[in-house]
Amino acid sequence: MAHVHFTSHLRHVAPGGAVEADGVTVAEALKQVFTRHPALRGYVLDDQGRVRLHIAVFVDGIHVRKDVLDYPLTPASELYVMQALSGG
Amino acid sequence: MADHLYLSTRKGLMIYARNGKGWVHKSSVFLGSPVSISLTSADNNTVFAALNLGHFGVKLHRSTDGGATWTEVSPPAFPKVEGGDKDEKAPAVADVWSLAWADPKNPKALWAGCAPAGLFYSSDLGESWTLNENLWNMPERANWFGGGTVNTALHSICVDPRSAKRVAIGVSCGGVTLTEDGGKTWSVAGHGLRNEYTPPDQAQDPVTQDVHLMVQSPTSPDNYWIQHHNGIFRSTDNLKSWVEVTNAPVSHFGFPVAVHPKDPNTAWFVPAKKDEQRYPVDGNVVVNRTRDGAKTFTTLRRGLPQGNAFDLIYRHGLAVDETGECLAMGSTTGAVWTSDNGDDDWTLLSAHLPPVYAVKMA
Numbered sequence: 001m002a003h004v005h006f007t008s009h010l011r012h013v014a015p016g017g018a019v020e021a022d023g024v025t026v027a028e029a030l031k032q033v034f035t036r037h038p039a040l041r042g043y044v045l046d047d048q049g050r051v052r053l054h055i056a057v058f059v060d061g062i063h064v065r066k067d068v069l070d071y072p073l074t075p076a077s078e079l080y081v082m083q084a085l086s087g088g
Numbered sequence: 089m090a091d092h093l094y095l096s097t098r099k100g101l102m103i104y105a106r107n108g109k110g111w112v113h114k115s116s117v118f119l120g121s122p123v124s125i126s127l128t129s130a131d132n133n134t135v136f137a138a139l140n141l142g143h144f145g146v147k148l149h150r151s152t153d154g155g156a157t158w159t160e161v162s163p164p165a166f167p168k169v170e171g172g173d174k175d176e177k178a179p180a181v182a183d184v185w186s187l188a189w190a191d192p193k194n195p196k197a198l199w200a201g202c203a204p205a206g207l208f209y210s211s212d213l214g215e216s217w218t219l220n221e222n223l224w225n226m227p228e229r230a231n232w233f234g235g236g237t238v239n240t241a242l243h244s245i246c247v248d249p250r251s252a253k254r255v256a257i258g259v260s261c262g263g264v265t266l267t268e269d270g271g272k273t274w275s276v277a278g279h280g281l282r283n284e285y286t287p288p289d290q291a292q293d294p295v296t297q298d299v300h301l302m303v304q305s306p307t308s309p310d311n312y313w314i315q316h317h318n319g320i321f322r323s324t325d326n327l328k329s330w331v332e333v334t335n336a337p338v339s340h341f342g343f344p345v346a347v348h349p350k351d352p353n354t355a356w357f358v359p360a361k362k363d364e365q366r367y368p369v370d371g372n373v374v375v376n377r378t379r380d381g382a383k384t385f386t387t388l389r390r391g392l393p394q395g396n397a398f399d400l401i402y403r404h405g406l407a408v409d410e411t412g413e414c415l416a417m418g419s420t421t422g423a424v425w426t427s428d429n430g431d432d433d434w435t436l437l438s439a440h441l442p443p444v445y446a447v448k449m450a
Binding site: 049 | 141142143144145147160163165166167168169172173175176178179180181
């Protein structure tokens with residue numbers, strides 16, 4: 001299972017540390033985490049379910065900049081959801 | 089007389105309480121987070137604060153103990169559109185610009201105005217919100233455009249004290265739109281407004297007017313005031329028409345307007361240098377007050393900085409309490425002033441706060 005990490009700035013709505021999630025895409029893994037932490041969803045995704053403009057997603061060391069939610073994961077993937085510096 | 093001040097700032101909600109003749113800092117909440125607007129109940133127990141987190145979107149918090157403790161509730165959100173997750177133009181709430189109680193008989197009913205300029209309704213004290221689709225889908229909305237920002241913004245919500253079903257909204261830049269049936273149908277109500285930023289033959293198009301703020305007299309509700317991008321306007325006929333006020337001193341440009349709660353002829357404005365420069369004319373912070381329905385104005389300066397001041401007062405940055413005697417305003421440079429005598433004299437509360445987005449007296 002992939003490991004999903006969230007910026008410490010989301011600690012009040014996100015898991016305290018890395019969590020495991022199934023899924024072959026970023027979207028599927030995040031959906032699993034949101035099921036367990038529903039308040040987190042609106043901090044990461046906007047009204048339409050898009051990754052917020054100033055959220056930065058890294059998968060296995062790569063900063064995914066396009067079609068983020070469709071990006072593939074492997075069972076060994078490390079997924080980081082961070083705050084982008086563009087947001088202030 | 090108001091005994092609390094809620095200051096929505098770039099770095100949190102700052103709450104002040106009256107202490108004798110002055111004000112003392114009571115608490116600061118959401119420190120570090122931009123607070124765009126707040127709303128308080130008549131008994132001052134229920135307080136809402138809308139946050140606009142730079143990374144994590146718009147959030148809404150509610151207190152039921154006068155701001156001592158807070159609970160995060162649902163922010164307004166646009167309904168998902170088909171394919172919206174792949175469409176960068178599909179709407180998402182970028183900011184909450186206005187909050188209003190929707191019905192004096194229903195203490196749980198709220199309106200929220202947002203950017204993009206959607207109007208949302210909550211029947212459960214902000215636990216859930218519904219977009220007013222009838223306003224969102226009215227054909228005239230296609231001609232609205234952003235003023236100062238890419239997004240259109242719904243910043244003014246006037247719920248008529250005679251009937252909660254009669255609601256007028258102001259949009260930058262979408263003029264004034266009115267419903268008389270609780271939001272089922274809407275009609276354009278900006279006739280008489282005039283702009284200088286479209287070709288002359290379109291200057292009076294009521295749909296493209298940049299209303300900066302609209303207020304309604306609570307005791308003589310046929311009377312409305314607007315501070316507009318191109319000047320001051322007044323309606324005395326229940327929104328059938330608007331008449332331009334051309335004799336305001338210093339500048340016709342500005343953002344806020346406040347109307348006296350008991351006298352529709354008394355209103356306050358804070359002029360600024362037009363229009364993209366946006367700072368006090370000659371560096372002097374002043375307030376324009378009329379007491380005779382804009383026949384004459386008095387420019388008030390006592391207690392306000394005169395010279396080399398760059399304090400701009402945003403549209404929600406000027407407030408008057410229910411007596412009409414106590415006012416407060418906060419600026420883009422973090423200065424806040426109060427007045428307890430109908431604004432003849434102003435007292436500096438602080439010169440060192442974050443930029444002030446909105447002031448609420450309760």
